[in-house]
Amino acid sequence: MYQYDTYDKTLVDQRARQYRDQAERRVEGDLTEDEFRPLRLMNGLYQELHSYMMRINIPYGTLSSAQLRKLAHVARTYDRGYGHFTTRQNIQFNWVTLEQSPDILAELAGVEMHAIQSSGNCIRNVTADAFAGAAADEIEDSRIWAEIIRQWSTLHPEFAFLPRKFKIAVTGSPNDRAAIRVHDIGVALHLNAEGETGFEVVVGGGQGRTPMIAKTIREFLPARHLLSYLEAILRVYNQFGRRDNKYKARIKILVHEIGAQPFAEAVEKEWEQIKDSALLLPEDEVARITSFFAPPQLEKLGPTAPAFDAKRLTDRAFAAWAKANVVAHKAPGYGIVTISLKAPERAPGDATHTQMDAIADLADHFSQGEIRVTHEQNLVLPHVKLTHLFGLWQALAHHELATANAGLATDIVSCPGLDFCSLASARSIPVAQRIGRQLSDIERLHDIGELRIKISGCVNACGHHHVGHIGILGVEKKGEEFYQITLGGDPGTDAAIGNIIGPAFAGDRVAGAVENLIDTYLAQRSTNAERFIDTYRRIGAQPFKENLYATA
Amino acid sequence: MATAKQPMTTDTLQALTANRLIDGLVVYLTETGEWSTRVDDAALVPAETGEIVLAATGEQAVSTNHVVAPYLIDVETGGGEVNPTRFRERIRAFGPTVNTSV
Ligand code: SF4
Numbered sequence: 001m002y003q004y005d006t007y008d009k010t011l012v013d014q015r016a017r018q019y020r021d022q023a024e025r026r027v028e029g030d031l032t033e034d035e036f037r038p039l040r041l042m043n044g045l046y047q048e049l050h051s052y053m054m055r056i057n058i059p060y061g062t063l064s065s066a067q068l069r070k071l072a073h074v075a076r077t078y079d080r081g082y083g084h085f086t087t088r089q090n091i092q093f094n095w096v097t098l099e100q101s102p103d104i105l106a107e108l109a110g111v112e113m114h115a116i117q118s119s120g121n122c123i124r125n126v127t128a129d130a131f132a133g134a135a136a137d138e139i140e141d142s143r144i145w146a147e148i149i150r151q152w153s154t155l156h157p158e159f160a161f162l163p164r165k166f167k168i169a170v171t172g173s174p175n176d177r178a179a180i181r182v183h184d185i186g187v188a189l190h191l192n193a194e195g196e197t198g199f200e201v202v203v204g205g206g207q208g209r210t211p212m213i214a215k216t217i218r219e220f221l222p223a224r225h226l227l228s229y230l231e232a233i234l235r236v237y238n239q240f241g242r243r244d245n246k247y248k249a250r251i252k253i254l255v256h257e258i259g260a261q262p263f264a265e266a267v268e269k270e271w272e273q274i275k276d277s278a279l280l281l282p283e284d285e286v287a288r289i290t291s292f293f294a295p296p297q298l299e300k301l302g303p304t305a306p307a308f309d310a311k312r313l314t315d316r317a318f319a320a321w322a323k324a325n326v327v328a329h330k331a332p333g334y335g336i337v338t339i340s341l342k343a344p345e346r347a348p349g350d351a352t353h354t355q356m357d358a359i360a361d362l363a364d365h366f367s368q369g370e371i372r373v374t375h376e377q378n379l380v381l382p383h384v385k386l387t388h389l390f391g392l393w394q395a396l397a398h399h400e401l402a403t404a405n406a407g408l409a410t411d412i413v414s415c416p417g418l419d420f421c422s423l424a425s426a427r428s429i430p431v432a433q434r435i436g437r438q439l440s441d442i443e444r445l446h447d448i449g450e451l452r453i454k455i456s457g458c459v460n461a462c463g464h465h466h467v468g469h470i471g472i473l474g475v476e477k478k479g480e481e482f483y484q485i486t487l488g489g490d491p492g493t494d495a496a497i498g499n500i501i502g503p504a505f506a507g508d509r510v511a512g513a514v515e516n517l518i519d520t521y522l523a524q525r526s527t528n529a530e531r532f533i534d535t536y537r538r539i540g541a542q543p544f545k546e547n548l549y550a551t552a
Numbered sequence: 553m554a555t556a557k558q559p560m561t562t563d564t565l566q567a568l569t570a571n572r573l574i575d576g577l578v579v580y581l582t583e584t585g586e587w588s589t590r591v592d593d594a595a596l597v598p599a600e601t602g603e604i605v606l607a608a609t610g611e612q613a614v615s616t617n618h619v620v621a622p623y624l625i626d627v628e629t630g631g632g633e634v635n636p637t638r639f640r641e642r643i644r645a646f647g648p649t650v651n652t653s654v
Contacts, residue, residue: 029617052576097575419648
């Protein structure tokens with residue numbers, strides 16, 4: 001993992017001290033709310049519906065066990081005992097007090113964490129493939145490049161006041177698990193014919209009220225030019241992005257309005273000026289950052305693990321969990337484990353302090369002390385020996401963390417919604433819980449197979465509903481909660497924005513509607529291996545729509 | 553789905569709500585000029601007088617840095633309980649509607 005150098009450390013310590021002073025002045029009345037609001041937001045502190053919420057960055061979703069233990073400590077000491085992992089691979093604490101907020105930042109600085117740029121019109125936390133450094137299908141560990149971007153974008157003076165917030169995602173694998181096409185900028189590692197690494201650069205994706213899929217503006221950018229090229233994009237955006245209208249200020253609108261090709265030309269022109277500047281990445285600097293992400297020392301094992309196979313044959317529950325929650329690791333004999341934070345009746349993405357402590361211990365024991373956060377609001381142990389899976393599974397079950405549903409219909413992504421969020425139109429979490437209840441039969445859940453359901457409590461789309469196979473958006477109609485359903489969204493390699501299927505449903509009818517969509521899928525799928533999204537792509541919306549509204 | 557309490561009667565009154573500076577919790581202005589976290593404690597005035605009777609106290613509490621961003625809400629009373637009219641305000645008063653115990 002990356003470790004702070006003295007520059008990073010000084011910066012984060014100073015910021016924590018500076019914020020303490022600001023918060024104290026606010027409590028004492030020396031600063032008004034209007035003066036203090038931008039300062040607290042710059043440090044991740046939001047006023048939400050019921051209390052203050054603090055959002056803390058988890059760069060590219062990577063945590064050490066020590067960091068996760070610190071988050072458990074924060075949950076226990078400064079919150080009501082739990083935290084909420086978000087679709088941006090961050091964590092939010094829902095019940096923070098203004099008085100204690102500086103203590104939290106001071107504690108976090110001790111484990112190289114902070115909340116800088118977790119709010120505001122700046123470059124936000126860089127996200128990446130949660131399986132980076134472990135995935136069997138990756139070209140290179142995307143976190144190396146995410147870290148290079150993090151260093152460049154942290155407190156970059158030119159980009160502190162962009163027209164709007166700005167999100168960058170990186171994937172190192174051809175199978176996009178970082179949802180790069182719904183980010184302001186996405187970069188995907190490729191190898192060219194000569195075997196050199198470079199990036200495909202996509203720009204102008206995003207969700208929110210105007211969802212768009214990013215366009216490729218460069219097929220192959222030699223890796224050493226990454227920062228100058230990003231800088232050129234940001235400059236063009238900074239200059240031409242609309243500041244007159246908040247709803248038109250994201251880069252996606254600019255790219256859409258002027259067209260991807262003219263936008264690309266403007267970027268190339270700007271880039272010509274700066275491509276050989278100090279932003280050109282020296283090889284030794286890349287090597288230095290790469291060294292922080294050196295592959296863990298894993299044992300040389302055979303691809304099979306008879307003890308693991310035997311357990312799967314004799315224990316159905318374990319087999320179901322291993323099938324859904326474990327994927328191939330690049331090292332033979334190892335697996336990547338998804339720890340589902342979607343147990344029945346829990347709020348999606350929430351973890352209690354005892355669970356966080358337990359996962360930190362299990363990471364030390366089974367996974368080189370490393371944990372990842374996914375944009376599906378789960379946690380990952382990236383390097384687990386197959387022969388350890390049974391023991392790990394038993395330990396997870398003890399903490400209500402062994403739900404066998406990764407990627408399945410009850411692995412529902414949900415934003416906090418109106419239960420917590422001051423911008424919300426409707427609640428999200430109770431809808432997720434209801435669907436979860438309805439689909440509680442594990443055999444059926446596994447029969448349905450991969451199905452991504454995503455719920456947002458308002459058009460801001462933090463719950464990524466636009467890219468859900470089934471997306472659910474909460475809206476307010478005459479003071480009541482209603483939910484609009486979209487079908488066919490996909491965050492991955494075949495990125496797509498879902499289409500609205502028809503009139504919205506009242507809150508108590510959403511789970512039934514989802515059930516109805518699933519029934520149509522089950523009746524229509526060509527084989528058991530055809531996923532919901534594939535069936536939808538093959539047959540279109542009409543059969544789903546007909547059944548869904550048949551009795552309405 | 554657990555629903556927030558439904559209003560029971562139709563006499564519309566107003567209360568003044570805000571978030572408390574120190575911890576951000578939802579508070580309501582009471583008869584005695586204190587701020588309570590319980591909507592049942594809120595001072596209620598006829599809707600047309602809310603602006604005159606309550607708003608000034610809110611401004612005062614902002615200037616002494618006790619609360620942030622006060623505003624008037626419509627409430628209805630019935631069965632001895634005070635219920636905000638708007639759904640969002642009912643969630644503020646009685647929510648979260650999901651289990652938050654660990
Ligand atoms: S989608 Fe809306 S309701 Fe949900 S967290 Fe984002 S802003 Fe809040």
